[in-house]
């Protein structure tokens with residue numbers, strides 16, 4: 001049974017709350033959105049240097065009234081820092097700008113060819129120096145993980161990837177889960193583009209929930225962590241109100257069948273061809 005506040009245990013025993021708030025492009029709504037999320041029961045915040053709001057994430061965490069240890073904060077090393085071999089400096093900058101004592105999880109944002117194994121070795125050092133509680137990657141395909149395995153002392157604890165009903169990533173998820181790598185679904189709502197899909201609206205009506213809640217519950221039942229973004233307090237609360245219904249096996253399969261391997265250009269890009 002999945003209960004409110006459920007967390008996924010990472011390979012090193014650290015617990016990642018299963019539902020987190022994504023804060024991409026939240027700008028001046030960042031602090032209020034995080035406070036609304038924490039009040040609604042979220043305990044995980046997903047930012048990145050690229051989102052240009054680490055300062056506001058830090059402010060929100062410092063002023064939320066919860067002990068620092070109650071909130072799991074993730075940030076990521078951006079592509080330019082990898083290409084310019086400034087990964088360590090990028091981490092130190094994030095830590096200083098966030099100003100929240102420590103970062104819970106630090107991630108490689110994209111697998112930049114020719115750079116990502118070097119970046120990973122630096123993340124391993126940060127972890128070994130106890131500067132972060134967990135390390136992970138984003139947008140790593142099986143081939144990237146296989147390459148990393150040749151050099152890694154520690155494999156990523158999390159792979160954060162684009163997952164929504166039009167891009168279900170079943171093979172990659174299975175690969176990761178078989179190796180103890182937790183998958184975390186980014187853009188779980190397809191950045192808002194998949195919510196009007198008729199199967200989802202039909203299931204929303206059947207379960208008395210919203211299409212977004214149906215998708216997020218599908219993620220939870222698939223053993224994923226999930227980081228929906230919203231700046232609307234009502235939707236923020238809805239996106240963690242996922243514990244009073246359970247999708248049947250048949251309905252999970254209907255959602256799985258919506259897969260088109262569709263990469264949403266609004267929120268990312270092709271992990272095999274990172275040109276940004």
Ligand SMILES: NC(=O)c1ccc[n+]([C@@H]2O[C@H](COP(=O)([O-])OP(=O)(O)OC[C@H]3O[C@@H](n4cnc5c(N)ncnc54)[C@H](OP(=O)(O)O)[C@@H]3O)[C@@H](O)[C@H]2O)c1
Nearest residue numbers: 022023024138186187188189190191192212228229230231
């Ligand atoms: N690692 C990576 O490379 C990567 C890439 C992309 C994203 N991410 C992470 O994943 C997070 C989520 O992805 P995302 O921000 O692209 O998209 P998303 O969470 O799939 O969708 C967000 C959009 O859906 C709307 N929305 C949210 N909840 C809703 C609800 N219950 N009903 C109707 N509409 C709703 C939001 O609008 P309102 O604000 O108006 O509610 C917003 O426009 C990001 O914030 C970021 O943290 C990571």
